[in-house]
């Protein structure tokens with residue numbers, strides 16, 4: 058059992074984005090444009106993750122729509138088993154390497170040895186959902 062800690066300052070500084078897995082990116086973009094009452098501010102293909110993304114700004118956070126572009130994509134694999142919806146929760150960090158070391162020491166299982174380039178000019182790292190209460194967690198540091 059993890060014991061409570063007292064920290065001087067928060068390590069995960071902001072809810073950076075919610076990642077939503079979708080099958081049809083154009084249909085989902087139209088739906089979220091209507092829901093949020095605004096156009097997306099960015100579309101980006103991320104070859105390393107085999108995903109197409111669409112971003113909406115919502116206050117200090119973002120909605121990231123994700124569609125897989127290959128059968129090996131984590132999003133394609135996820136949608137083979139699960140319905141469309143929230144796929145991951147992404148937190149902003151100031152120093153991703155320091156946070157990765159801290160989370161490893163706390164017993165979390167990281168899916169990346171090193172930070173890797175993500176979408177929207179971020180360095181990212183994922184925490185396995187099995188070690189994070191069933192939620193896939195992403196850390197994001199601005200590049």
Ligand SMILES: CC[C@@H](C(=O)O)C(=O)SCCNC(=O)CCNC(=O)[C@H](O)C(C)(C)COP(=O)(O)OP(=O)(O)OC[C@H]1O[C@@H](n2cnc3c(N)ncnc32)[C@H](O)[C@@H]1OP(=O)(O)O
Pocket residue numbers: 076103106108110121123131132134135138144145147168174175176177179181183185186187191192193195
């Ligand atoms: C655009 C870039 C970037 C950004 O900048 O924002 C992104 O967001 S990319 C997003 C897509 N990329 C990733 O998700 C990379 C990290 N994910 C992975 O490495 C894998 O998806 C995984 C989490 C390790 C799972 O892969 P795998 O083990 O091959 O799949 P399984 O189907 O066998 O799942 C095992 C186990 O884990 C559960 N699971 C899988 N995905 C999720 C999830 N998103 N949320 C919660 N739980 C998840 C799955 O249900 C299985 O559980 P059991 O059935 O109980 O065994």
Ligand SMILES: [Co+2]
Pocket residue numbers: 074076121145147195
């Ligand atoms: Co993400």
